[in-house]
Amino acid sequence: MPLPDALSTSLNTSSAFSVFTSAQRQVRQKLMAGASLFEVVDAIILTLEAAFPDVLASVLLLDPATNQLRHLSAPSLPPAYAKAIDGVMVGPMVGSCGAAAFSKKRIVVESIAEDPRWANLQEALAHGLQACWSQPIVSAQDDTVLGTFALYYKAARRPTEDELQLLETAADLAGTAIEWEHVLAERKALERELQASNTALRTLNTQLENKITERTAELEKQHYLTKTITDNATGALFMMDATGYCTFMNPAAVEMVGYTFEEIRQQPLHYMIHHHRPDGTFYPLEECPIDRALPQNFDVRAHEDVFIHKDGTYFPVLCAASPIFDDHGVPISTVIEVRNITEEKKNQQELLDSATRMQTLLSAMPQIAFTATPAGELDYVNGNWRDYTGMGKDEVLGEAWVNSLHPDDRSRAEAAWAHSLQTGQDYEIEFRVRQWTGNYRWYLARAIALRNQEDQILKWFGTATDIHEQKLLIERLASTQQELQAMNTELSQKNAELERTNADLDNFIYAASHDLKAPIANLEGLVAALQDELRDLVQEPGAVEPLLEMMEKSIVRFRTTINELTEISKVQKQVDKPHEQVEIGELVDEFTLENAELIAKYKARIKTHFPEVSSLCFSRKNLRSVLYNLLTNAIKYHHPTRTPEVKISTRLYGDNGVLLTVEDNGLGIEERHLDQIFGMFKRVHQHVEGSGVGLYIVKRIVENIGGEILVQSTVGEGTRFEIRLPNGAVCQAF
Numbered sequence: 001m002p003l004p005d006a007l008s009t010s011l012n013t014s015s016a017f018s019v020f021t022s023a024q025r026q027v028r029q030k031l032m033a034g035a036s037l038f039e040v041v042d043a044i045i046l047t048l049e050a051a052f053p054d055v056l057a058s059v060l061l062l063d064p065a066t067n068q069l070r071h072l073s074a075p076s077l078p079p080a081y082a083k084a085i086d087g088v089m090v091g092p093m094v095g096s097c098g099a100a101a102f103s104k105k106r107i108v109v110e111s112i113a114e115d116p117r118w119a120n121l122q123e124a125l126a127h128g129l130q131a132c133w134s135q136p137i138v139s140a141q142d143d144t145v146l147g148t149f150a151l152y153y154k155a156a157r158r159p160t161e162d163e164l165q166l167l168e169t170a171a172d173l174a175g176t177a178i179e180w181e182h183v184l185a186e187r188k189a190l191e192r193e194l195q196a197s198n199t200a201l202r203t204l205n206t207q208l209e210n211k212i213t214e215r216t217a218e219l220e221k222q223h224y225l226t227k228t229i230t231d232n233a234t235g236a237l238f239m240m241d242a243t244g245y246c247t248f249m250n251p252a253a254v255e256m257v258g259y260t261f262e263e264i265r266q267q268p269l270h271y272m273i274h275h276h277r278p279d280g281t282f283y284p285l286e287e288c289p290i291d292r293a294l295p296q297n298f299d300v301r302a303h304e305d306v307f308i309h310k311d312g313t314y315f316p317v318l319c320a321a322s323p324i325f326d327d328h329g330v331p332i333s334t335v336i337e338v339r340n341i342t343e344e345k346k347n348q349q350e351l352l353d354s355a356t357r358m359q360t361l362l363s364a365m366p367q368i369a370f371t372a373t374p375a376g377e378l379d380y381v382n383g384n385w386r387d388y389t390g391m392g393k394d395e396v397l398g399e400a401w402v403n404s405l406h407p408d409d410r411s412r413a414e415a416a417w418a419h420s421l422q423t424g425q426d427y428e429i430e431f432r433v434r435q436w437t438g439n440y441r442w443y444l445a446r447a448i449a450l451r452n453q454e455d456q457i458l459k460w461f462g463t464a465t466d467i468h469e470q471k472l473l474i475e476r477l478a479s480t481q482q483e484l485q486a487m488n489t490e491l492s493q494k495n496a497e498l499e500r501t502n503a504d505l506d507n508f509i510y511a512a513s514h515d516l517k518a519p520i521a522n523l524e525g526l527v528a529a530l531q532d533e534l535r536d537l538v539q540e541p542g543a544v545e546p547l548l549e550m551m552e553k554s555i556v557r558f559r560t561t562i563n564e565l566t567e568i569s570k571v572q573k574q575v576d577k578p579h580e581q582v583e584i585g586e587l588v589d590e591f592t593l594e595n596a597e598l599i600a601k602y603k604a605r606i607k608t609h610f611p612e613v614s615s616l617c618f619s620r621k622n623l624r625s626v627l628y629n630l631l632t633n634a635i636k637y638h639h640p641t642r643t644p645e646v647k648i649s650t651r652l653y654g655d656n657g658v659l660l661t662v663e664d665n666g667l668g669i670e671e672r673h674l675d676q677i678f679g680m681f682k683r684v685h686q687h688v689e690g691s692g693v694g695l696y697i698v699k700r701i702v703e704n705i706g707g708e709i710l711v712q713s714t715v716g717e718g719t720r721f722e723i724r725l726p727n728g729a730v731c732q733a734f
Helices: 013-033 037-051 079-085 095-103 161-232 251-257 269-273 342-364 383-389 400-404 410-423 468-478 481-515 517-537 545-572 584-594 596-602 620-636 694-704
Strands: 056-063 068-073 107-109 131-138 145-153 236-241 246-249 300-308 314-325 331-340 368-372 378-381 427-434 440-451 457-466 580-583 605-609 615-618 645-653 657-664 708-714 718-725
Touching: 037 056, 037 068, 037 161, 056 095, 056 161, 068 079, 068 095, 068 145, 095 107, 095 131, 095 145, 131 161, 145 161, 236 251, 251 300, 251 331, 314 342, 368 383, 368 440, 383 427, 400 410, 410 427, 410 440, 427 457, 440 468, 580 584, 580 620, 584 596, 584 605, 584 620, 584 645, 596 620, 615 620, 620 645, 620 657, 620 694, 620 718, 694 708
Parallel strands: 605 645
Antiparallel strands: 056 068, 056 145, 107 131, 131 145, 236 246, 236 331, 300 314, 314 331, 368 378, 368 457, 427 440, 440 457, 580 615, 645 657, 657 718, 708 718
């Protein structure tokens, strides 16, 4: 039976337009009022249903995540049915709405009961719904399905063209509302995101400002520290750009090369301070490793070279160069650190020279001598090693030396050597070394470390001394230990007796010299009386007088020797009087008076010069002995072709010390005898009588008060004695 067109008599184009206009107006009002999507769609449906009472409208929204249609608005449909179709899946056989959403086409079902697409949705018939026309709601922006707009009827029927147009218009109007809702939702989301972004941006700006402030302060501090470090660094620092020109130099660099920053930028750095080699040949830029560090992108470390000062002088340097990169890893400049190693080179050469001299000395030693590196490897042995072992140097250098030791001694020797290397302590050990004959002999090995100013070990120097005979002797002596102990006891007793004997001898010398003075005086008197008697008794006194003169001279020498022994004894015992203020000029006058005959005999002249110090805080007797001995020698050992002249002078020396000088124009002393003249009974000139103890007494007196005596002499010109008296030689009262 044909389906009726129920609305054909009531719906025309004019009425449809009127309904659309009313619905559109309500949608606009609702949207402008900020109504929800549900309220807007409800208004569309209610407007439509009010104009056409037979229509029951429904709008379902598509959930793209689940591909389900969800209920939005159906104010006139039975609630149970609306609930039943809420969440229906999109598909070609899922009612009118599921099929329309699936195909994106309008689906007209004239009879729900007969259409197979409704086979699984018979709930509609239970609620009296017989027909359903569904229009897909398509987005105007991207042509995606937003939902469906459906018209239900309680009787099966076929739509007219105007009804289909109304359905399409209603769906478009609902789509506008839905998309507007989406726009509003997106706008609100964007507003929320924008607000959150603004909040985050403000927070980020605050944090960034704080970080910029902190970083600025940190950079300023770092810049200050960097400037302080570079300005006060003892090493020279340069920065060189990609063109080779200097862009920075610290004060140490200015001082090192002599150029100011403005001067050194006139040419590439290489051509300012590195343009020639020490031999005067030109140094090409492309051969300079410092300049090549940047273009070839490599670091230069511990590079020794020679730089040129502004004044043209060359000086050795130790350099390090490192390229600096930008954010893209491109090298843009070079940092160059330079240290003047002139003194180090000088010290190294001195060490090498010293080592050479040391090896020369070691070669001349009778013992086996060796040197080793700081790590303990032997790098030199003298020829005595080869003579003893028959092994070449290559067989002992490094650590091979232990192979020449007795197997029982090797581990002990190596352990002791390792301990010395670790601690820096002296190495000393006894071990047996194999001779070229195959026999072993005992050696005492000693080694000490040569250190620099920083206490770092530079070299080990050592010797190995043959002590085989001593070891055998010790072994033999061990068997007679008791006898040795007895001998030691006896020796101790004898030493004590010897000390007593020495003391008695000193006392005897002093007493004998004192007690013999009277007999000597008697002998002198007796010889004088004998001379008088013999002149009367002997008919030819000329034959006797030489003998008497010899006796007289012997007595004089005897008396002089006794006096000098007394002086020596007193000096050795430090038997002298307390110090007093002694006028030097007075002692010189006394000497002149007492030795007038000697002075007149040689027409000697004595000159004094005491501009700063005319008196000394000294034992008068000792100072008299010093001056008398020096003045007497100056006159006695005069030059035969000129008049003796002696100069005595003083001046201040050090802190309250005095330099006393006695200078003559006499014979002079050969340099090889200068270190002997202060010995007891040592005489250089034999043509003049003397005992050889005068200068010994002078030296002992001077040294007993903490002074020293020096001598300078030129043969044929004269001799100069300098007596340096210690602090306190000038009396406080003076």
